[in-house]
Amino acid sequence: MKRFTEWPALGGLTWLLGSAMALLSFACSVHRPAVLTPPAAITADIPPDWSEQQPLPESVTELRACFDDPALAALIDETLAANPDLAATALRLQAAGLLTRAAAVGDRPRLDASLDAGRNNQQMDVLSGETSVVSFLQPSLSLSWEIDLWGKLADRRHGEAMQLAAQSADYAALRDALIARVIQSWLNAALQRRLLQVEQQRLTMLSDIEAIHRERYRNGLARFDEAASARVAVSLARAGIQAREAQLQQARRDLAVLSGRPSLQCPEAPLTAPRIHLITPPLPAEVLLRRPDVRGALLRVAAARAAAAVADKNRYPSFNLSGQLFRQGARLSPLGVAGTGWHLLGALFQPILDHGGLAKTARAEHLEADAVVQELYQTLWRAMHEVAQALEQERYLVGQMETLALAQDEAARSSAFHEARYRQGLDPLPFLLRAREQEIEVMIQRESVQVGHLMNRIELVLAAGLGEATRPWPVGTDAQNAPTTAQETRKQNQGGRHE
Numbered sequence: 001m002k003r004f005t006e007w008p009a010l011g012g013l014t015w016l017l018g019s020a021m022a023l024l025s026f027a028c029s030v031h032r033p034a035v036l037t038p039p040a041a042i043t044a045d046i047p048p049d050w051s052e053q054q055p056l057p058e059s060v061t062e063l064r065a066c067f068d069d070p071a072l073a074a075l076i077d078e079t080l081a082a083n084p085d086l087a088a089t090a091l092r093l094q095a096a097g098l099l100t101r102a103a104a105v106g107d108r109p110r111l112d113a114s115l116d117a118g119r120n121n122q123q124m125d126v127l128s129g130e131t132s133v134v135s136f137l138q139p140s141l142s143l144s145w146e147i148d149l150w151g152k153l154a155d156r157r158h159g160e161a162m163q164l165a166a167q168s169a170d171y172a173a174l175r176d177a178l179i180a181r182v183i184q185s186w187l188n189a190a191l192q193r194r195l196l197q198v199e200q201q202r203l204t205m206l207s208d209i210e211a212i213h214r215e216r217y218r219n220g221l222a223r224f225d226e227a228a229s230a231r232v233a234v235s236l237a238r239a240g241i242q243a244r245e246a247q248l249q250q251a252r253r254d255l256a257v258l259s260g261r262p263s264l265q266c267p268e269a270p271l272t273a274p275r276i277h278l279i280t281p282p283l284p285a286e287v288l289l290r291r292p293d294v295r296g297a298l299l300r301v302a303a304a305r306a307a308a309a310v311a312d313k314n315r316y317p318s319f320n321l322s323g324q325l326f327r328q329g330a331r332l333s334p335l336g337v338a339g340t341g342w343h344l345l346g347a348l349f350q351p352i353l354d355h356g357g358l359a360k361t362a363r364a365e366h367l368e369a370d371a372v373v374q375e376l377y378q379t380l381w382r383a384m385h386e387v388a389q390a391l392e393q394e395r396y397l398v399g400q401m402e403t404l405a406l407a408q409d410e411a412a413r414s415s416a417f418h419e420a421r422y423r424q425g426l427d428p429l430p431f432l433l434r435a436r437e438q439e440i441e442v443m444i445q446r447e448s449v450q451v452g453h454l455m456n457r458i459e460l461v462l463a464a465g466l467g468e469a470t471r472p473w474p475v476g477t478d479a480q481n482a483p484t485t486a487q488e489t490r491k492q493n494q495g496g497r498h499e
Contacts, residue, residue, distance in 0.1 A: 062468060063179050066461050069274035072186050075259060075267060079182050082260030086178055093171050100164045109145040116140070144322045152313035159306030162299045169296035176292065176467030178258070183276075184455045185255050189269035191451040192248040195444060199244045202440045203237040209432060210234050212423070233433055273450070276457040278394065281387050281464035288383060290465025297372075297379040304369035311362035317350040383463070390460035397453040404446040411439035 064073060080086065116138040148154055210230040252266035259267065281287055288294045323344040351358060418435040421427040 062466050063176060063183075063458075063461055064468070066277045066279060066457065066466075067183065067274045069270075071270065072183065072274055075186065075255070076179055076182050079178060079259040080175065083178060083258065084260060086174060089171055089174055093167055096164055096167055100160045109143060112142045112144075114140050114142065141325045142322070143324070144320070147319040147321060149319060150313045150316045152310055152316070152318075155306045155309040155313065159303045159310065162303035162306060166296040166299035166303065169292040169299060172467060173292035173296070176462060179468070180458050180462045182255070182258055183458050185251065185258060186270065187273050187451050187454050187458075189248065189251040189255060190271070190273040191447060192244065192251045193269040193271065194273075194447050194451075196241065196244040196248055198440060198443050198447065199237065199241045201443075202436075203234065203241060205436055205440075206230070206234045206237050206433075209429070209436065229429060229433065233437075273454055276454040278457060279461055279464060279466065281391070281460070287387060287463075287465050288380060290467075291383050291463075292465075292467065293379055294376075294383055294465075297376040301369070301372050301376050304365075304372040308362065308365040308369045311358075311365040315351060315358045315362070317348055320347045320349065321345075322347070386463035387460070390456055390463050393456045394453075394460065397449060397456055400449050401446065401453060404442060404449060408439070408442045408446055411435070411442045415439045 064076065117135075119133065119135045146153065210233075214230075248269060249266070252269055256262065256266045261267075321344075323342065325340065325342045415432075415435040415438075418427055418432045422429065422432040
């Protein structure tokens with residue numbers, strides 16, 4: 001038996017593998033992760049609302065840092081671990097990553113092993129002229145590879161990687177939105193519990209007024225119709241309490257659904273709303289880089305441009321290399337000493353007459369890339385609008401809270417004034433009831449505006465791109481000259497090697 005190095009046929013396979021590795025080093029390039037920036041036409045203009053906002057001593061760099069409530073933080077962790085929608089999205093993202101990695105190996109050399117077995121009676125004996133039955137076994141090793149001369153396969157791999165990164169940005173946006181919804185639902189539960197307490201205060205006050213009026217009525221100092229009005233007010237207050245209890249249970253059930261719990265296992269609503277810090281959004285360029293929706297839109301532009309480049313290069317010649325090394329024998333035992341055969345085939349394919357199909361496909365991909373760019377601009381404008389809107393709402397809500405604080409003081413003094421006059425018999429009961437109702441309504445409105453103010457701060461944090469601390473991409477990296485296509489990346493890498 002010959003040694004492995006003495007087999008003449010293996011010289012062809014050695015040459016085949018050597019040529020493949022040489023072409024692999026020529027045609028394939030190392031792709032760095034694309035670092036993208038929004039268009040300079042958008043980042044050049046700083047909105048006045050942005051620059052006028054003064055920084056505060058508190059430093060908030062992520063969504064969770066805008067509050068300090070251990071119970072809320074624990075609920076957020078529970079939600080991220082158990083929310084079914086988030087878990088399903090994470091599983092689909094993992095599946096997309098596996099599919100992308102599986103498709104990325106398509107431009108690499110493929111090596112297959114096979115074992116063919118057959119039996120026929122077509123072999124003829126030259127002396128007797130008779131056919132005989134012959135069996136054969138043929139193990140073989142096959143190599144196939146499409147040489148990426150124009151970078152088409154690299155562009156395809158680059159586009160798939162950009163699409164996967166865009167899906168990762170979408171997942172980050174989903175996590176941020178889920179955290180924001182948990183915080184806002186927590187605030188809503190606190191609001192409903194606080195409003196329930198206000199309704200209970202209303203019932204207590206009206207019950208006291210009814211008791212006073214009943215005593216006055218027995219003493220002949222009040223009319224019957226006023227007593228009826230007092231009883232109606234008390235009944236309405238009890239109905240209001242029932243409505244607030246229903247809203248509180250609904251808020252708790254919403255929290256349970258978000259956190260992945262059954263609706264019967266509702267978390268307890270907080271007694272008071274947590275304090276939400278006011279953040280100062282950074283300059284627009286940094287905000288746009290932080291936001292995952294903007295990041296995803298930028299990555300989809302890169303993916304669409306890569307797909308357009310692939311469509312253009314489909315019209316270029318393609319070169320396929322294939323080879324096979326095999327042995328053949330009647331049985332397994334003599335295959336070790338059987339002769340080895342091999343063949344090498346290079347095929348060049350050039351589309352000539354396709355009636356414009358490839359050109360139309362390329363044009364369609366370029367139009368799709370232009371459409372994705374327009375979607376990018378829409379995302380950018382929406383991001384800028386959300387930050388400006390949240391800043392504007394911050395000013396309006398602060399002004400409303402100051403006004404309602406003054407109104408509540410005035411309503412409390414008015415109630416005290418009319419109660420004193422009613423006790424003295426100087427005012428009828430409806431005057432006191434109206435004063436009390438006005439005081440309660442101002443309290444309810446003030447509580448609602450205060451919680452709305454905290455919710456708006458969460459919207460501002462989310463609009464400014466301050467989501468979770470861990471991002472799947474670098475933030476604030478200078479990338480004005482970053483490559484946006486696989487071809488540009490390849491040129492930069494080759495230029496670096498020449499230097």
